[in-house]
Amino acid sequence: MKPExxxxxxxxxxSSEYGLEQEFNxxxxxxxxxxxxxxxxxxxGWKLLADRYDDGxxxxxxxxxxxxxxxxxxxxxxxxxxxxxxxxDRLTRSLADFARMVETFDRHEMSFVSVTQSFNTxxxxxxxxxxxxxxxxxxxxxxxxxxxxxxxxxxKAKGMWMGGTLPLGYDKASxxxxxxxxxxxxxxxxxxxxxxxxxxxxxxxxxxxLGEHGILxxxxxxxxxxxxxxxxxxxxxxFYLLRNQTYRGMLNHKNQVHPGLHxxxxxxxxxxxxxxxxxxxxxxxxxxxDHVAKxxxxxxxxxxxxxxxxxxxxxxxxGHVYRYYVSTSLLKGKKKSGKLVQRVAANALEQVVEHSIxxxxxxxxxxxxxxxxxxxxxxxxxxxxLPAKFLNPIRKRLxxxxxxxxxxxNPEYLNxxxxxxxxxxxxxxxxxxxxxxxxxxxxxxxxxxxxxxxxIETDRRGLPLLNxxxxxxxxxxxxxxxxxxxxxxxxxxxxxxxxxxxxxxxIHSEIPASWKAQRQQFGWTN
Numbered sequence: 411m412k413p414e415x416x417x418x419x420x421x422x423x424x425s426s427e428y429g430l431e432q433e434f435n436x437x438x439x440x441x442x443x444x445x446x447x448x449x450x451x452x453x454x455g456w457k458l459l460a461d462r463y464d465d466g467x468x469x470x471x472x473x474x475x476x477x478x479x480x481x482x483x484x485x486x487x488x489x490x491x492x493x494x495x496x497x498x499d500r501l502t503r504s505l506a507d508f509a510r511m512v513e514t515f516d517r518h519e520m521s522f523v524s525v526t527q528s529f530n531t532x533x534x535x536x537x538x539x540x541x542x543x544x545x546x547x548x549x550x551x552x553x554x555x556x557x558x559x560x561x562x563x564x565x566k567a568k569g570m571w572m573g574g575t576l577p578l579g580y581d582k583a584s585x586x587x588x589x590x591x592x593x594x595x596x597x598x599x600x601x602x603x604x605x606x607x608x609x610x611x612x613x614x615x616x617x618x619x620l621g622e623h624g625i626l627x628x629x630x631x632x633x634x635x636x637x638x639x640x641x642x643x644x645x646x647x648x649f650y651l652l653r654n655q656t657y658r659g660m661l662n663h664k665n666q667v668h669p670g671l672h673x674x675x676x677x678x679x680x681x682x683x684x685x686x687x688x689x690x691x692x693x694x695x696x697x698x699x700d701h702v703a704k705x706x707x708x709x710x711x712x713x714x715x716x717x718x719x720x721x722x723x724x725x726x727x728x729g730h731v732y733r734y735y736v737s738t739s740l741l742k743g744k745k746k747s748g749k750l751v752q753r754v755a756a757n758a759l760e761q762v763v764e765h766s767i768x769x770x771x772x773x774x775x776x777x778x779x780x781x782x783x784x785x786x787x788x789x790x791x792x793x794x795x796l797p798a799k800f801l802n803p804i805r806k807r808l809x810x811x812x813x814x815x816x817x818x819x820n821p822e823y824l825n826x827x828x829x830x831x832x833x834x835x836x837x838x839x840x841x842x843x844x845x846x847x848x849x850x851x852x853x854x855x856x857x858x859x860x861x862x863x864x865x866i867e868t869d870r871r872g873l874p875l876l877n878x879x880x881x882x883x884x885x886x887x888x889x890x891x892x893x894x895x896x897x898x899x900x901x902x903x904x905x906x907x908x909x910x911x912x913x914x915x916x917i918h919s920e921i922p923a924s925w926k927a928q929r930q931q932f933g934w935t936n
Contacts, residue, residue, distance in 0.1 A: 413455035416491040416521075419463055420444035421481055423500045427467035437464045440496040447525045448494060456492065470503035471551050482511075485518055492521045503551045508541075566663040569671035577656050578628040579675050590656075590672035597675040599625060600657060603648070604676055604684050611687065613648050620648075652684055705733065705756060707763075707785060713737045713751055714788045721756065733757060735787075751787050751832065759787070763794065766828050770804045771796075783823065794826040855902050858913050862891035887917050895925035898934055908933045 422440040429435050441462070448458045461484070463477040473479075478501075484490050493515070495501050501522075502508050515522055562572045570588035579600040580590040603625075607616050621642050629640040643651075658681045659674030660667050705721035712718055719735040733756035740752040767780050784795035795817065796804075801824050804814050811829035865885055894902075901907055911932055922928050 413453075415455045415457050417459055417489065418448045418456050418492040418494055419459050419461065419481060419484070419490045420448070420494045421463045421465075421477065421501060422496065423465040423468060423470060423475070423477075425467070425469055430466045435466075437466055440500065443496050443525050444494045447523070459490070470499055470501075472504075473502065473507050482514060485514060485520055488518065490520060492523060494523050494525065496525050498524050498527060503548055563663055566661050567666075567668050569661060569669055571661070571670070571672065576628065576630065577654055578651065579657065580672065588671075590670070592673050592675060596628065600651070600675055601680075603651065604657075604680050607648075607652060608680070608683055608687060612691070613645050613652070616648055617643060617645050649688075652688060657681065705735070706760065706781060707735065707756075710782060711735050711759075711785045711787065713739075714786060715739070715750060717752075719752075719754070719787065735759065751789060754787055754832075762828070762830065763792065766792075766826075767794075770807045770826070771800050772803075782826075789832060790830060792828045792830055794828065795823050796826055798822050798824045800824065852902070852905065852907060852912070854913050855907065855911075858888060858916075859891050859894075859899060859902055862889050865889045866892055890921045891916060893923075894921070895928050895934075898925075898928060898932070901934065 420441050422437045422444070424430065424436045430437070441464070445458060448456050461480075463481045465475040465477040468475040481490070481493065485493070493501075498508075502511065512522070514520075565572050565588065571582075571590045572588065576582060576590075579593055579596045581593045583589050583591045603616070603620070606619060607613065610616050610619060625643070627639045627641050627643055627647065630638045632638065655662050655667055656670065656672075657674065657676040658678055659670050659672065661670040707719075708721055709718070715737075717737045717739045719737050720741065721733065722736045722741075723731055723733045735754050735756055737750075737752040763782065763785065767782070771780055780796065780800075782794040782796055784793075786793040798816060798821060801814065801816070804824070804826060808814065809829075812827060814824055814826045817823040817825055865888065891899075911934070915932075919931070922931060928934070
């Protein structure tokens with residue numbers, strides 16, 4: 411009886427790119443051995459697939475390899491029955507990654523074969539042997555990493571440059587030398603940056619000054635010929651440059667500083683003066699870090715264009731601090747017109763999200779507080795990304811204007827769409843969600859209502875109105891607010907006005923004399 415055909419895929423891997431340019435390299439040798447093994451099993455129905463799964467220049471300590479990802483995808487699709495490798499460590503050197511792969515193999519009833527090692531992953535003894543071998547492979551990788559780290563630490567302690575991004579002002583020495591070479595033109599720019607910072611006293615001002623004078627970052631060319639750098643300095647890059655101990659002839663390694671063999675290009679007095687000024691500014695702005703630390707949505711919040719929204723704050727009267735989330739595009743000066751929300755009040759947003767999640771996913775002793783993985787702010791909705799396991803509990807508690815759906819790109823997550831209402835005050839938005847107890851008094855409406863009542867009193871006595879008497883026509887429009895229904899006036903003071911109930915709308919609308927008609931016209935409900 412003819413055996414059922416088994417489709418075989420050969421996977422090959424080499425850690426470094428060295429030698430891959432040769433006509434016959436290590437990947438070819440591994441594949442040739444795999445092809446011979448598959449051919450020897452032809453009587454068992456083994457058949458070799460034409461697709462190649464070769465990873466050249468990729469470490470076995472990670473599964474982030476293009477060919478391996480294609481292999482696992484084809485296994486999921488049922489295209490492969492047997493995976494053939496030269497040695498087990500060609501597939502992976504991580505015990506945890508191998509355990510996950512074996513689960514995938516078992517789930518799709520697939521076999522795994524090593525040409526130079528006889529294994530059968532379907533038996534417990536075979537798995538034990540594989541795990542022992544993988545443990546030694548992982549141990550070997552970790553010991554090699556420790557040796558490399560110890561070598562780098564010892565070399566840096568002797569003042570040698572052990573690689574990395576070259577700082578502005580230095581070039582890599584020729585040959586095998588580990589001593590940085592001073593680039594005289596760039597060194598003059600570095601000294602100018604240090605001196606200018608002392609003069610201006612602010613990294614923000616320094617950034618603007620460098621941009622105005624056309625001073626750009628260091629240009630670097632990668633091994634593959636890609637040109638990097640040559641861009642205006644960012645504030646983060648300037649902070650790093652001004653703190654870089656390399657410029658005073660030192661080398662950093664972890665938390666230690668060692669004397670370097672290279673020449674210093676910034677004298678000690680100038681460097682120390684810059685550090686003192688940086689420390690002084692840091693202490694003065696220390697409160698900023700405290701307020702940013704209170705922003706739980708940092709790194710999770712985006713506007714509808716996909717731009718990240720970062721925490722920000724401002725100081726009001728009487729010491730009040732107001733927190734916001736601001737789009738990165740707006741921080742860079744790219745103010746976009748239209749309905750894109752680029753700045754939103756932090757407290758209001760956080761309360762809406764917390765209130766909605768608490769309502770839709772009741773907490774228990776076994777369910778800690780849930781923070782969305784991603785939040786997108788739109789003009790009329792919030793999109794919250796949550797684990798898909800909460801799909802059924804959420805569906806049972808949705809309101810009419812809410813919906814939930816699985817993420818199309820990643821079914822492990824769901825997207826919860828919450829209807830919200832926003833009110834704009836100046837350049838920022840306040841936000842409230844369905845069922846939210848948040849009240850947002852509109853200071854413009856309250857001031858106008860107060861002015862309307864003052865007009866009635868002050869016009870009779872000829873007193874100035876709010877230190878700036880408006881025109882008579884504007885007075886006639888404004889005074890009508892004093893005759894709004896009492897519950898509407900109370901609602902304005904409490905911040906319970908409906909969406910769209912603004913001063914501009916009131917000024918340009920006919921206000922009925924009937925209180926009932928007023929409520930109907932402006933969508934006001936008791």
